[in-house]
Amino acid sequence: MPPVLTVSGLIKSYDGVRRAVDGVTFDVKVREIFGLLGPNGAGKSTTIHVVVGLLVPDGGEVRIGAPGGSSGPPTDPAVRSRVGVAPQALAIYEELTGEENVRFFAQLQGLRGSELRNRTAAALQFVELHDRRRDLARTYSGGMKRRLNLAAAIVHDPQFLFLDEPTVGVDPQSRNAIFENILALRERGLTVMYTTHYMEEAQRLCDRVAIMDQGRILALDTVDGLVRAHGGKSVVVAALDGREARIESDDPISELVRLKQSGPLRDFRLEQPNLERVFLNLTGRQLRD
Amino acid sequence: MGPIFALACKDLRLLVRDKVGFFFVFGFPLLFGLFFGVIFKGAGSSQGAITILVVDDDQSEASKALIGKLTSAAEVKPIVATYDAAVDQVRKGERVAYVRIPKGYGESARRPFWGTPPAFELGVDPARKAEAGMIQGVITQYAVRDVMKVFSDPDALRKQTATAIEEVSKAEDLTPVQKGIMTAFFGALDSFMSLTLTPGVAATDGGAASDGNKEGAEAGASIGIGGWEPVRITVNDVRADRRLSSKPNNPMDITFPQCLVWGLMGCSAAFGISLVVERTRGTLIRLRLAPIARWHILAGKAAACFLMLLAVSGVMLVFAMVAFGVRPENYGMLAVAILCSAICFVGIMMLLSVCGKTENSAGGIGWSVLLMMAMIGGGMMPLFFMPKWMQSVASISPIKWTVLSLEGAVFRGYTVTDMALPCGVLLGIGVVGFAVGARLFTWQEGSS
Ligand SMILES: Nc1ncnc2c1ncn2[C@@H]1O[C@H](COP(=O)(O)OP(=O)(O)OP(=O)(O)O)[C@@H](O)[C@H]1O
Numbered sequence: 082m083p084p085v086l087t088v089s090g091l092i093k094s095y096d097g098v099r100r101a102v103d104g105v106t107f108d109v110k111v112r113e114i115f116g117l118l119g120p121n122g123a124g125k126s127t128t129i130h131v132v133v134g135l136l137v138p139d140g141g142e143v144r145i146g147a148p149g150g151s152s153g154p155p156t157d158p159a160v161r162s163r164v165g166v167a168p169q170a171l172a173i174y175e176e177l178t179g180e181e182n183v184r185f186f187a188q189l190q191g192l193r194g195s196e197l198r199n200r201t202a203a204a205l206q207f208v209e210l211h212d213r214r215r216d217l218a219r220t221y222s223g224g225m226k227r228r229l230n231l232a233a234a235i236v237h238d239p240q241f242l243f244l245d246e247p248t249v250g251v252d253p254q255s256r257n258a259i260f261e262n263i264l265a266l267r268e269r270g271l272t273v274m275y276t277t278h279y280m281e282e283a284q285r286l287c288d289r290v291a292i293m294d295q296g297r298i299l300a301l302d303t304v305d306g307l308v309r310a311h312g313g314k315s316v317v318v319a320a321l322d323g324r325e326a327r328i329e330s331d332d333p334i335s336e337l338v339r340l341k342q343s344g345p346l347r348d349f350r351l352e353q354p355n356l357e358r359v360f361l362n363l364t365g366r367q368l369r370d
Numbered sequence: 371m372g373p374i375f376a377l378a379c380k381d382l383r384l385l386v387r388d389k390v391g392f393f394f395v396f397g398f399p400l401l402f403g404l405f406f407g408v409i410f411k412g413a414g415s416s417q418g419a420i421t422i423l424v425v426d427d428d429q430s431e432a433s434k435a436l437i438g439k440l441t442s443a444a445e446v447k448p449i450v451a452t453y454d455a456a457v458d459q460v461r462k463g464e465r466v467a468y469v470r471i472p473k474g475y476g477e478s479a480r481r482p483f484w485g486t487p488p489a490f491e492l493g494v495d496p497a498r499k500a501e502a503g504m505i506q507g508v509i510t511q512y513a514v515r516d517v518m519k520v521f522s523d524p525d526a527l528r529k530q531t532a533t534a535i536e537e538v539s540k541a542e543d544l545t546p547v548q549k550g551i552m553t554a555f556f557g558a559l560d561s562f563m564s565l566t567l568t569p570g571v572a573a574t575d576g577g578a579a580s581d582g583n584k585e586g587a588e589a590g591a592s593i594g595i596g597g598w599e600p601v602r603i604t605v606n607d608v609r610a611d612r613r614l615s616s617k618p619n620n621p622m623d624i625t626f627p628q629c630l631v632w633g634l635m636g637c638s639a640a641f642g643i644s645l646v647v648e649r650t651r652g653t654l655i656r657l658r659l660a661p662i663a664r665w666h667i668l669a670g671k672a673a674a675c676f677l678m679l680l681a682v683s684g685v686m687l688v689f690a691m692v693a694f695g696v697r698p699e700n701y702g703m704l705a706v707a708i709l710c711s712a713i714c715f716v717g718i719m720m721l722l723s724v725c726g727k728t729e730n731s732a733g734g735i736g737w738s739v740l741l742m743m744a745m746i747g748g749g750m751m752p753l754f755f756m757p758k759w760m761q762s763v764a765s766i767s768p769i770k771w772t773v774l775s776l777e778g779a780v781f782r783g784y785t786v787t788d789m790a791l792p793c794g795v796l797l798g799i800g801v802v803g804f805a806v807g808a809r810l811f812t813w814q815e816g817s818s
């Protein structure tokens with residue numbers, strides 16, 4: 082599949098000294114859900130902001146295209162109307178109602194008349210805020226504001242969605258609903274770039290994940306590929322008589338059998354390699370310190 | 371136009387919902403106006419009298435008595451002046467009118483029924499029709515009251531009648547027919563009075579009754595019977611040139627522009643801060659992400675601010691007219707002054723929006739700047755209360771030019787050429803302020 086976003090050699094520094102983004106290169110394919118996983122301060126938001134044209138990069142290039150169409154820089158108005166962004170810092174008007182917020186951003190995208198009405202209603206339904214649409218955003222809970230922020234990003238039916246930590250503070254039920262909806266959007270042909278520091282989210286949602294730390298991409302692959310390459314072996318954690326054993330193994334079943342035969346096995350737990358482990362192996366640090 | 375309209379609507383909606391901002395746009399200026407309005411209203415009763423200049427060409431006892439009566443009248447406050455000085459002051463617009471008591475007034479007052487009475491001259495600006503009519507009424511009333519005194523004194527009247535008959539017979543400017551009619555009339559009057567107005571009858575009437583007679587006589591006289599004209603007033607149109615020196619028609623004429631200036635300041639501060647808030651609350655990001663040009667965003671803000679400035683002006687004007695009877699002299703000029711002021715304050719709004727990085731710093735710095743401008747520009751206290759050097763310093767404040775253009779339309783009688791300077795300055799500030807503010811406006815978060 083052709084890439085719909087190409088990012089090459091991206092460099093961005095806020096103070097001219099320390100690079101928040103330090104030579105990042107990747108591409109995103111059509112209808113892909115692409116994850117950017119990294120701890121606080123890794124440079125995820127900065128990458129997104131440069132990619133969508135909010136920040137001018139110090140070096141490197143970004144090109145966004147539409148399927149089958151030409152590509153251009155993110156500041157190109159033709160590109161802009163194909164892009165939806167839900168910034169990490171909430172970007173909504175607290176003194177407008179949910180509906181007024183969404184409608185206003187839709188108007189800025191050029192929607193009119195019945196299309197404006199229908200898209201506004203659909204976006205509010207999408208984030209399950211239809212019931213509260215007449216209330217001021219100020220009166221929403223943190224998670225509801227986050228959902229409104231998402232509604233404002235999708236109201237104009239973009240081809241490419243950038244979601245910067247869209248689930249922070251959202252309860253598990255609504256989070257699940259958002260995941261289902263993102264997957265549904267992808268079925269309709271949308272491409273999604275998604276940042277998070279929750280490895281479970283990346284694992285569950287993303288086709289490919291870039292692991293980012295200190296402005297650099299350390300590894301980029303499918304979740305399985307990353308785990309295979311950097312996750313290491315499975316670990317059997319066994320509670321033996323008075324002590325705990327951690328044993329790395331490619332074949333945890335036979336390892337358990339061996340332990341059982343050698344003495345009393347009170348309890349055991351199997352640690353499968355996951356993205357957390359991938360990050361630990363790549364950086365020597367936990368994803369969440 | 372679509373996105374600008376959407377942006378402007380959003381901003382107007384936000385301002386209406388922002389109670390503090392809304393208060394500074396509408397509430398505070400109205401309170402300011404009410405405060406001064408009440409002060410002026412209290413002082414107003416003694417100022418109700420119109421000051422008129424009186425030129426006494428007659429210098430008779432009767433003319434002096436008339437001036438005395440005018441002095442005690444509630445409607446006018448006479449000041450004796452020479453003719454030249456009086457004309458000059460009315461022409462400069464310093465006084466509303468002058469009244470010239472003609473030579474021979476005292477003489478004619480004693481023979482009210484005959485001969486052409488010498489005409490009073492009323493010099494008044496043709497634009498001041500209401501005042502002219504009022505003054506004419508007052509002069510007629512007091513002059514006629516003087517004349518009518520003879521009716522309450524039958525003996526004096528009978529003496530007058532006798533003199534009249536005598537003078538008629540000697541008069542050379544009367545035709546024989548006129549002489550005949552007049553002699554017959556005065557003869558009839560004389561015999562009528564000898565029958566009815568005998569001293570005895572008059573005595574039983576008493577003071578109150580004779581007073582009543584007097585009122586009745588006056589009413590008849592002021593209507594004028596059969597062309598009988600006890601007082602003649604010729605009106606001299608003295609076109610006041612207000613530029614020479616111009617006085618407000620109403621104390622609120624001064625307060626209205628000041629209230630309005632506070633509304634304009636509140637409005638530009640509210641919108642200036644709202645641009646900072648767009649940045650701190652992150653919504654500027656979304657505006658920048660939309661497929662619209664950057665100038666659309668600033669134009670939307672400017673359009674909303676401009677509309678709000680006009681709305682404030684409209685509300686203040688209606689308030690001043692309804693609550694305090696302010697009557698702008700020239701509505702066309704007022705519209706021009708308000709438009710130019712609104713453009714100026716859009717520029718100021720744009721400058722304020724780059725004053726601070728946070729809502730609080732922008733609000734603090736913005737209001738300090740505005741208060742300084744108001745202080746030196748006559749927004750708090752009319753400039754003419756200030757020392758001369760302050761008045762010249764005031765020229766650096768846009769507030770001065772706003773107030774001046776508004777006053778020009780409300781009571782200074784500015785012509786197009788008079789308006790050109792303040793309006794030009796206002797437009798200049800507006801355009802330069804907007805350009806500089808827009809240039810300095812940082813779009814990116816975190817500078818590199
Ligand atoms: N506006 C700014 N001005 C200066 N430095 C900034 C700014 N925004 C981010 N940085 C710095 O850039 C680096 C990357 O920040 P960024 O926000 O991109 O990280 P992130 O991966 O999105 O983190 P998080 O998970 O906390 O959102 C950090 O060191 C941060 O301090």
Ligand SMILES: [Mg+2]
Pocket residue numbers: 125126127169245246
């Ligand atoms: Mg971030």
